Amino acid sequence: PDPSISEDLLAAGRKAYDVDREHVFHSWSAQRTITPMTVVKTEGPYVWDGQGHRLIDFSCQLINTNIGHSHPRVVAAIQEQAADIATINPAHVNAARSEAARLVADLTPGDLDHVFFTNAGADAVEHAVRMARVHTGRPKVLSAYRAYHGGTDLAFALTADPRRNPVDKATAGVAHFMPAYPYRSYFHSTTEEEESERALAHLEQTILLEGPQSIAAVILESVPGTAGIYVPPAGYLQGVRELTRKHGILFIADEVMVGFGRTGEWFAVNHWGVEPDLLTFAKGVNSGYVPLGGVAISCAVYETFAETPYPGGLTYSGHPLACAAAVATLNAMQDEGMVTNAARLGEEIIGPRLREIFEAHPSVGDVRGLGAFWAVELVKNRETKEPMAAYGGSSPEMNELVAECKKLGLLPFQNMNRIHVAPPLNAPDEVVRQGLDILDQALAVTDRYVTG
Ligand code: PMP
Secondary structure (H helix, E strand, C coil): CCCCCCHHHHHHHHHHHHHHHHHCCCCCCCHHHCCCCCEEEEEECEEEECCCCEEEECCHHHHCCCCCECCHHHHHHHHHHHHHCCCCCCCCCCHHHHHHHHHHHHHCCCCEEEEEEECCHHHHHHHHHHHHHHHHCCCEEEEEECCCCCCCHHHHHHCECHHHHHHCCCCCCEEEECCCCHHHCCCCCCCHHHHHHHHHHHHHHHHHHHCHHHEEEEEEECCCCCCCCCCCCCCHHHHHHHHHHHCCCEEEEECCCCCCCCCCCCCHHHHHCCCCCEEEECHHHCCCCCCCEEEEEEHHHHHHCCCCCCCCCCCCCCCHHHHHHHHHHHHHHHHCCHHHHHHHHHHHHHHHHHHHHHHHCCCEEEEEEECCEEEEEEEEECCCCEECCCCCCCCHHHHHHHHHHHHHCEECEEECCEEEECCCCCCCHHHHHHHHHHHHHHCHHHHCCCCC
């Protein structure tokens, strides 16, 4: 245990654990089977577990604490705002929301000049789709398989990962298409160029078969996160932009996970110069210190609701505490150059080290990413690409790898057969290097299960 963690803190953590197991209902879990990790302290790029061990946080929790834990400027802004105006009817102007909206409008690409604030990512997606449906007068929305858009009903229907199946009511107006995923190409492509061309041809076929005149929007994660951080091949997002424009369909870029610097650009669409009609955000907008999400809206969509009311609202649309945290976060990110730092971390440290790790470990099938957003995809066999955990679940092998990382001092983000490397954008270089060294060491665990 870290000597800075007192016995009182550890005792409080043990008590919290017992009460949690008695009363807390956990997301995505078979309640009685889980042994969740207790966190007793967070600071910068670190968290401390229930035994008082310090772990490097390569998960940024759910990839939201982009500026690290407990950033003093953001903490102070929340405290000051709480003492001033803690909460207010969203119909009233509040200074924190006005300034947060101005910053978001300035930072987002194109003419996304108006901002509707929500509580988080899923409701941002719900509202973006509603705007698109009213704007176009069309009912359908297309989303990609291997995507994550949120846990509310419509957002979960758009989320084409297998977890939705038990509750999938085939929500009216949702259809799916295959994504561009070079490592496991659905189109039998052997090059990125081929993958981009074939995935676009498939999307156009889907649009034509569903009927362009019935489709309000195509929603896509600019870089799909939860489902694997698979960076789209060159030309793909531009192609989606052209196709949607050609058919009068809106393009919604879901930047809930990648927005605000994660990939080394303020928004991931900027890597490809693409301007969506609607852009959803959450997480990084205020590093998750207070729940906040939103939709950045183009001028054309804004006009639809300029003289006719928008059918929707939220008690906490632009909550002062959340918006004060956003203003402080975005100012700190700009002042401290965190977005360019994320790009540098990817180019100079994470990318090169992960390529070494790929060379050294037969259980690593692929490494890919941008900025401070990388995936290590684990396989039992590099030839067959048999995943170390089946799609939709974990496996004893992956659980063992995560346990080994934690034992060695790293909190990784694991999903299915992947470890995601997503440190804070301002993590010191030596902390990122240490985390990668730990991952390198821990991968001896999965190497033992390689069969080919
Ligand atoms: N969209 C994307 C791309 C996400 O990554 C997430 C959350 N992981 C969501 C939407 C949903 O956000 P929330 O959990 O804040 O509702």
